Amino acid sequence: VTSPVASGLPSKTDKAFLSILDGRQLKTPPIWLMRQAGRYLPEYRELRATAKNFLDFCYSPALAAEATLQPIRRFGFDAAILFSDILVIPDAFGQTVTFEAGEGPRLNPLTSAEDIERLPELSLDRLSAVFETIDRVKPQLPPQTAFIGFCGAPWTVASYMIAGRGTPDQAPARLFAYRNPAAFQLLINKLVDASIGYLSEQIRVGVEAVQIFDSWAGILPPSEFQRWSLEPIARIISGVHARHPEARIIAFPRGATTHLPEFIRQTGAQAIGLDTAVDPNWAVKAIPEQVVVQGHLDPLALLAGGRAQSEAVGALLTAYRGRRHIFNLGHGILPETPIDHVAALVEQVRSFEG
Amino acid sequence: VTSPVASGLPSKTDKAFLSILDGRQLKTPPIWLMRQAGRYLPEYRELRATAKNFLDFCYSPALAAEATLQPIRRFGFDAAILFSDILVIPDAFGQTVTFEAGEGPRLNPLTSAEDIERLPELSLDRLSAVFETIDRVKPQLPPQTAFIGFCGAPWTVASYMIAGRGTPDQAPARLFAYRNPAAFQLLINKLVDASIGYLSEQIRVGVEAVQIFDSWAGILPPSEFQRWSLEPIARIISGVHARHPEARIIAFPRGATTHLPEFIRQTGAQAIGLDTAVDPNWAVKAIPEQVVVQGHLDPLALLAGGRAQSEAVGALLTAYRGRRHIFNLGHGILPETPIDHVAALVEQVRSFEG
Numbered sequence: 001v002t003s004p005v006a007s008g009l010p011s012k013t014d015k016a017f018l019s020i021l022d023g024r025q026l027k028t029p030p031i032w033l034m035r036q037a038g039r040y041l042p043e044y045r046e047l048r049a050t051a052k053n054f055l056d057f058c059y060s061p062a063l064a065a066e067a068t069l070q071p072i073r074r075f076g077f078d079a080a081i082l083f084s085d086i087l088v089i090p091d092a093f094g095q096t097v098t099f100e101a102g103e104g105p106r107l108n109p110l111t112s113a114e115d116i117e118r119l120p121e122l123s124l125d126r127l128s129a130v131f132e133t134i135d136r137v138k139p140q141l142p143p144q145t146a147f148i149g150f151c152g153a154p155w156t157v158a159s160y161m162i163a164g165r166g167t168p169d170q171a172p173a174r175l176f177a178y179r180n181p182a183a184f185q186l187l188i189n190k191l192v193d194a195s196i197g198y199l200s201e202q203i204r205v206g207v208e209a210v211q212i213f214d215s216w217a218g219i220l221p222p223s224e225f226q227r228w229s230l231e232p233i234a235r236i237i238s239g240v241h242a243r244h245p246e247a248r249i250i251a252f253p254r255g256a257t258t259h260l261p262e263f264i265r266q267t268g269a270q271a272i273g274l275d276t277a278v279d280p281n282w283a284v285k286a287i288p289e290q291v292v293v294q295g296h297l298d299p300l301a302l303l304a305g306g307r308a309q310s311e312a313v314g315a316l317l318t319a320y321r322g323r324r325h326i327f328n329l330g331h332g333i334l335p336e337t338p339i340d341h342v343a344a345l346v347e348q349v350r351s352f353e354g
Numbered sequence: 355v356t357s358p359v360a361s362g363l364p365s366k367t368d369k370a371f372l373s374i375l376d377g378r379q380l381k382t383p384p385i386w387l388m389r390q391a392g393r394y395l396p397e398y399r400e401l402r403a404t405a406k407n408f409l410d411f412c413y414s415p416a417l418a419a420e421a422t423l424q425p426i427r428r429f430g431f432d433a434a435i436l437f438s439d440i441l442v443i444p445d446a447f448g449q450t451v452t453f454e455a456g457e458g459p460r461l462n463p464l465t466s467a468e469d470i471e472r473l474p475e476l477s478l479d480r481l482s483a484v485f486e487t488i489d490r491v492k493p494q495l496p497p498q499t500a501f502i503g504f505c506g507a508p509w510t511v512a513s514y515m516i517a518g519r520g521t522p523d524q525a526p527a528r529l530f531a532y533r534n535p536a537a538f539q540l541l542i543n544k545l546v547d548a549s550i551g552y553l554s555e556q557i558r559v560g561v562e563a564v565q566i567f568d569s570w571a572g573i574l575p576p577s578e579f580q581r582w583s584l585e586p587i588a589r590i591i592s593g594v595h596a597r598h599p600e601a602r603i604i605a606f607p608r609g610a611t612t613h614l615p616e617f618i619r620q621t622g623a624q625a626i627g628l629d630t631a632v633d634p635n636w637a638v639k640a641i642p643e644q645v646v647v648q649g650h651l652d653p654l655a656l657l658a659g660g661r662a663q664s665e666a667v668g669a670l671l672t673a674y675r676g677r678r679h680i681f682n683l684g685h686g687i688l689p690e691t692p693i694d695h696v697a698a699l700v701e702q703v704r705s706f707e708g
Contacts, residue, residue: 178658279576304532
């Protein structure tokens with residue numbers, strides 16, 4: 001399916017997604033999509049209906065494994081991503097987490113330094129269902145398909161823990177951090193430690209790469225970005241590498257734009273997810289050549305389909321010609337996206353020979 | 355109040371805000387705040403209660419003039435900004451616009467190319483109340499206070515006209531533009547012409563500078579940014595300059611970040627508003643020295659107050675030392691902001707002698 005290797009290191013794997021992370025250059029970028037296991041798939045909606053509560057669904061290894069595999073069966077993406085949610089971490093810390101249909105997550109918010117101090121140390125036992133899902137998925141993946149684990153970045157997870165929900169600009173957590181920097185730092189520290197343990201265990205059980213999602217990084221002013229997004233992610237990357245020196249880690253500090261060169265320098269990230277608004281012509285100059293670029297088609301272009309989609313896909317493929325590039329969206333696929341638009345996307349990317 | 359001129363052209367005005375736009379360098383940056391006439395002021399809340407409907411309030415010259423002047427009386431800002439709303443333009447096009455308390459604007463959305471074709475040419479007569487407000491404010495301003503007019507940029511205004519409301523990412527308009535690029539271009543063209551006429555008339559009646567607010571620019575992928583944000587603003591700037599060659603124009607393409615150097619080059623903008631997330635250390639390098647930089651304190655830092663505020667203010671003042679800088683927020687002031695935080699901000703900025 002994937003074009004022959006154009007250049008680079010000797011092959012340690014037949015999986016295009018992994019070999020590009022390992023330093024090889026491919027003519028045809030591997031492709032997967034954020035939220036590829038999700039509501040745009042009719043088979044997912046059917047499966048999802050078998051469990052009442054979203055977290056119950058995530059914690060049912062049989063269901064979560066099936067959801068992970070569905071998009072691979074349908075589209076043959078180059079990587080499967082563990083079906084789970086970034087809010088399993090607050091849940092594992094004992095914070096009440098629920099998902100209201102059509103409303104998004106609801107948590108009992110942390111409102112004081114005491115609330116944060118009271119959080120127990122994270123026990124990985126509470127996440128055993130996630131590791132069991134990984135265990136179940138692994139033998140069912142086609143040989144050419146890589147397996148990605150993930151977690152939310154500390155800033156993004158903390159912003160939900162403080163606000164108790166998603167908000168247009170995560171103002172509650174930003175305000176809390178201005179008013180209680182020491183308490184917020186403690187929360188971030190707890191999340192850094194939890195994330196190192198959680199990702200390391202995912203890798204030990206069998207994922208072949210991990211992605212750190214900092215969906216709310218872009219809303220932070222520069223000094224807050226440094227303190228709450230960049231530094232915690234740097235510590236996670238270094239903590240995971242201390243346990244798994246060969247670990248492949250993709251950082252996705254969404255909206256980081258002009259901070260990206262410094263982010264890459266300070267975190268040592270070897271692969272970076274870019275969002276919809278990034279200009280690829282800027283990125284090819286600003287991001288060091290040895291760093292893998294992942295992204296970043298506008299999910300709305302994929303929803304629109306037709307000429308808007310094919311032109312946007314073509315522009316990205318062309319812009320990253322000669323770069324190590326993993327094709328993806330700039331944000332999660334939208335539930336309303338027609339299946340045949342996804343099929344057309346995969347076909348266009350697979351027929352590209354940069 | 356403002357420090358002596360450090361360098362630059364001979365003075366044509368005693369107004370610090372204008373002289374900095376005219377090319378002079380001041381040791382102390384002039385200051386005003388986006389949404390400075392608004393709900394954080396108790397006197398505004400009292401005044402606002404005298405009119406039921408928000409647009410009626412905007413269209414009452416006596417009330418709108420008073421709202422414009424209130425923050426000048428209280429804080430002595432270097433510029434007053436016309437009290438109005440960017441959605442007077444859709445209203446003047448005959449689209450129904452209402453404001454639900456606590457809910458934001460509601461418009462009867464444009465859903466088809468026909469809806470757009472049917473929009474009449476804008477008649478400035480429908481905006482006569484706005485011009486009468488300008489007329490009333492002018493003689494009441496202190497001699498050192500400049501007067502700013504404004505409009506919403508075509509992309510931002512169009513995004514409300516299509517969605518019928520604010521949304522987290524203005525997806526309806528982005529999707530409409532992908533699916534109906536010709537119809538969306540027609541809407542943008544109508545808004546460009548309307549904005550040129552509207553701003554030119556504001557200047558003729560008496561404002562001394564205008565700002566173009568593109569609050570939703572940052573959500574656009576690069577080619578859409580070029581087509582829907584940059585090009586329309588470039589046409590407005592050139593159209594206004596054709597009628598008023600000396601017009602002072604500030605462009606505020608919020609979230610444009612890495613597009614800013616190209617935006618400045620192609621639009622010829624002489625002053626640029628920056629948003630909260632911009633790194634000033636990046637901006638001083640990326641933005642040409644002859645361009646005035648306006649911004650960009652995090653409104654949440656001003657809400658938080660105390661050390662978080664004073665450190666953030668100090669960091670901005672220091673970063674733009676030696677640059678032509680107008681102090682402002684990176685986004686509108688929040689209604690919950692304590693009055694004394696604003697007073698402390700003004701004091702800190704006024705006591706800075708770069």
